[in-house]
Amino acid sequence: MNISDRRRILGPSNAKLLTFDKSGPVEIEPISSSSVPNSTSMYIENGLICNANGSSYLEVTGSTSEADRTLMLTSVYGPRPSRGAFNAKATLSVQFKEVTLEKIPAGELKELCNFLSNVFNAVINLERYPKSGIDVFLSLIHSSNGSQLYELESIISTCVNGITLALIDAGIEIFDTVSAGIYEKHIVAFVKNGTEIVGFWKGKDSASESEDILSIIEQCKLDYLKNRKAMVEYLVRCNDKEDHLQHEVTKQ
Amino acid sequence: MVLSVTEKLYLHESLVSNPPARPDGRSADQFRPIEIFTDFLPTSNGSSKIVASDGTECIVSAKCKVVDHTLEEDLIEVDVDIAGHRDDSPLVQGTLSVLNRVLLSQIDRGSLRLTKKYSFKLYIDVLVLSSYSHPLTLISFAIYSALNSTLLPTLISSDDDLDVAELPTFHDYDLTKLTIKVPVLFTVAVCGKNVIVDPASSESDVANNGILVTWYDGKVTAPVRTLGLNEDYVSGITPQSLADGLKLIEDIAPKVVKALDS
Amino acid sequence: MSRLEIYSPEGLRVDGRRWNELRRLECSINTHTSASDGSSYLEQGNNKIITLVNGPQEPKLRSQMSIQKATISVAINITRFSKMERSKTSHRNERRVLEMQTALVRTFEKNVQLHLYPRTQIDIQIHVLQQDGGLMGSLINGITLALIDAGIAMYDYISGVSVGLYDTTPLLDLNSVEESSMSSVTLGVVGKSEKLSLLLVEDKIPLDRMESVLAIGIAGSHRIRELMDRELRKHGRKRLSNVSSNN
Numbered sequence: 026m027n028i029s030d031r032r033r034i035l036g037p038s039n040a041k042l043l044t045f046d047k048s049g050p051v052e053i054e055p056i057s058s059s060s061v062p063n064s065t066s067m068y069i070e071n072g073l074i075c076n077a078n079g080s081s082y083l084e085v086t087g088s089t090s091e092a093d094r095t096l097m098l099t100s101v102y103g104p105r106p107s108r109g110a111f112n113a114k115a116t117l118s119v120q121f122k123e124v125t126l127e128k129i130p131a132g133e134l135k136e137l138c139n140f141l142s143n144v145f146n147a148v149i150n151l152e153r154y155p156k157s158g159i160d161v162f163l164s165l166i167h168s169s170n171g172s173q174l175y176e177l178e179s180i181i182s183t184c185v186n187g188i189t190l191a192l193i194d195a196g197i198e199i200f201d202t203v204s205a206g207i208y209e210k211h212i213v214a215f216v217k218n219g220t221e222i223v224g225f226w227k228g229k230d231s232a233s234e235s236e237d238i239l240s241i242i243e244q245c246k247l248d249y250l251k252n253r254k255a256m257v258e259y260l261v262r263c264n265d266k267e268d269h270l271q272h273e274v275t276k277q
Numbered sequence: 278m279v280l281s282v283t284e285k286l287y288l289h290e291s292l293v294s295n296p297p298a299r300p301d302g303r304s305a306d307q308f309r310p311i312e313i314f315t316d317f318l319p320t321s322n323g324s325s326k327i328v329a330s331d332g333t334e335c336i337v338s339a340k341c342k343v344v345d346h347t348l349e350e351d352l353i354e355v356d357v358d359i360a361g362h363r364d365d366s367p368l369v370q371g372t373l374s375v376l377n378r379v380l381l382s383q384i385d386r387g388s389l390r391l392t393k394k395y396s397f398k399l400y401i402d403v404l405v406l407s408s409y410s411h412p413l414t415l416i417s418f419a420i421y422s423a424l425n426s427t428l429l430p431t432l433i434s435s436d437d438d439l440d441v442a443e444l445p446t447f448h449d450y451d452l453t454k455l456t457i458k459v460p461v462l463f464t465v466a467v468c469g470k471n472v473i474v475d476p477a478s479s480e481s482d483v484a485n486n487g488i489l490v491t492w493y494d495g496k497v498t499a500p501v502r503t504l505g506l507n508e509d510y511v512s513g514i515t516p517q518s519l520a521d522g523l524k525l526i527e528d529i530a531p532k533v534v535k536a537l538d539s
Numbered sequence: 540m541s542r543l544e545i546y547s548p549e550g551l552r553v554d555g556r557r558w559n560e561l562r563r564l565e566c567s568i569n570t571h572t573s574a575s576d577g578s579s580y581l582e583q584g585n586n587k588i589i590t591l592v593n594g595p596q597e598p599k600l601r602s603q604m605s606i607q608k609a610t611i612s613v614a615i616n617i618t619r620f621s622k623m624e625r626s627k628t629s630h631r632n633e634r635r636v637l638e639m640q641t642a643l644v645r646t647f648e649k650n651v652q653l654h655l656y657p658r659t660q661i662d663i664q665i666h667v668l669q670q671d672g673g674l675m676g677s678l679i680n681g682i683t684l685a686l687i688d689a690g691i692a693m694y695d696y697i698s699g700v701s702v703g704l705y706d707t708t709p710l711l712d713l714n715s716v717e718e719s720s721m722s723s724v725t726l727g728v729v730g731k732s733e734k735l736s737l738l739l740v741e742d743k744i745p746l747d748r749m750e751s752v753l754a755i756g757i758a759g760s761h762r763i764r765e766l767m768d769r770e771l772r773k774h775g776r777k778r779l780s781n782v783s784s785n786n
Contacts, residue, residue, distance in 0.1 A: 132371075132377065133378070143505030221513030222503070222519055226502045360666075
């Protein structure tokens with residue numbers, strides 16, 4: 026018999042057992058069916074990481090084949106007190122990590138983080154949280170795209186959508202739900218129903234070289250509206266379910 | 278220089294007004310005067326120094342080395358050192374990554390080809406002595422002029438060395454000019470509905486957003502992206518502003534390249 | 540490859556100088572006005588060095604502050620392209636560079652009137668664009684010029700030069716070919732005096748030859764001081780005439 030076992034502290038005799046909430050994770054079906062050609066499907070799950078203030082898990086299946094998938098886990102910590110000098114507004118930091126295989130060069134990741142923090146600097150109400158820091162951690166679980174080793178475009182848009190969902194889950198004030206749309210290697214992060222751009226990324230040259238920039242943005246906007254709809258629908262459904270559960274609890 | 282909240286607000290208002298009133302009286306599509314010196318480092322194949330009117334200074338050296346291009350994948354390597362910034366700071370790493378990618382993807386490998394087996398590899402070292410605004414534009418101008426003044430040794434052995442194992446031999450003193458097209462990067466600041474080119478540090482501090490535009494071979498190419506110039510005033514821009522920014526570069530880039538060539 | 544003749548029987552060195560001749564020395568001050576409080580650009584032979592002085596200014600860290608006097612910090616940046624062959628590593632934290640920095644701080648601590656600037660810091664930043672032997676001496680000259688440009692009070696000039704010993708002949712102001720083939724010392728001489736504020740001996744030198752080595756080194760340093768002084772006076776006159784013509 027183990028010696029440490031005998032020394033086990035059992036706690037006071039009048040201790041009560043912990044009871045856990047019976048509600049399981051909120052399930053949601055993939056939003057768009059794969060029967061529609063040239064469309065991506067998204068699976069969303071919020072609040073998977075318990076010790077983060079907010080988190081989101083995103084599974085995006087590509088438009089061309091089932092094999093193109095991007096799996097991303099986003100966690101948000103904060104607003105938490107920052108040390109050092111007084112800051113009138115919160116400071117945002119974004120960090121990206123590839124959990125499984127490290128395929129993306131380090132410099133490119135730094136660029137990506139710079140880009141994302143610039144996007145979210147514009148939409149988080151940072152004045153609301155003085156003397157604090159908001160830390161966003163992105164973990165790329167899986168990304169595959171047929172011929173290429175990785176596809177930065179779909180990763181970036183997943184990052185933008187993931188961070189927005191995680192920020193909402195954390196209850197951090199944002200001016201609007203940001204979401205990204207892709208069209209031919211162009212990624213545009215929109216707010217305000219597609220009238221304003223908070224981020225634009227064109228990493229590689231595409232076939233649509235001669236196309237007008239405004240029409241490209243218009244195409245991205247369509248993708249944005251679709252993505253945003255999926256995200257908002259999920260959030261509303263979660264909310265309804267929670268309300269429902271709350272209702273049940275109060276009835277008991 | 279650190280500006281107070283009121284000063285920034287005043288500056289922002291004046292940049293948003295129509296037409297934009299820039300603190301140094303420039304028009305929206307006007308650059309600050311720059312001075313470029315080339316070929317001052319005898320131990321480098323090409324060198325250039327660029328000084329902007331605000332004291333931003335950048336020195337670029339291009340050195341070459343003969344490598345086996347079947348083994349060496351990248352024929353260009355860029356290194357950036359910005360005084361006052363650590364090597365692992367986001368600014369240095371971001372600049373480095375953008376430059377490496379732009380130069381590697383745009384510059385034609387064939388122009389560095391020496392024989393069927395060997396090529397020149399270019400090492401481009403960038404030293405920014407002092408920078409006040411986003412240094413990317415100046416760095417790219419400096420790289421442009423350094424590479425356009427680069428002289429490489431002239432090959433005198435045969436260029437077909439697949440069958441005969443022979444190392445390339447060079448002429449004792451004759452040099453050949455390197456002829457490659459080099460991409461140029463521009464930063465544009467968006468303030469309200471206005472787009473201004475070559476933002477000074479005070480203008481960057483109050484800009485709503487920045488756009489990085491690459492110009493290569495007479496047209497705008499990738500990467501094009503938004504770029505954070507500050508943390509206080511950053512906000513969304515309209516699609517029209519983005520299009521305006523690209524239009525602005527399309528208008529002025531040929532003139533800039535012409536000026537750099539002369 | 541045939542061995543280079545370092546010192547020919549006729550008394551000529553690889554670059555055609557005699558044993559007691561300096562390399563070309565050109566300098567200018569106030570070259571980087573917006574980047575620093577004092578700056579200099581120095582070409583000594585094929586050494587090309589930019590020196591920037593910032594200060595006296597408030598130290599970034601409270602812990603670096605001294606109540607009695609100013610503190611000096613020296614940062615040497617030897618660029619990767621400074622030699623013929625590009626170096627694979629940056630020289631930032633190399634032991635040799637760190638030692639040079641400490642030696643320079645100690646040299647100038649004794650010569651700058653630090654007690655005049657209590658609670659401040661003087662930052663010296665050096666960029667070596669090209670090097671060709673005798674680097675330490677050139678660094679000293681560059682710093683002296685930049686400190687003068689910054690208007691920081693010093694007791695006197697410090698001028699530096701390296702001297703090698705080839706068999707029994709001392710050779711003044713070595714270039715990199717000579718430096719790699721013989722033992723050498725670097726001197727820092729205070730003004731027109733024969734006082735040394737730095738003596739750097741990294742190789743073996745016979746003690747009985749030391750005196751002749753030092754003698755030519757001191758003479759060379761005095762000459763360098765003269766050249767720097769002439770340039771500074773020229774610069775001063777130019778600025779004075781600009782001021783008076785504006786009035």
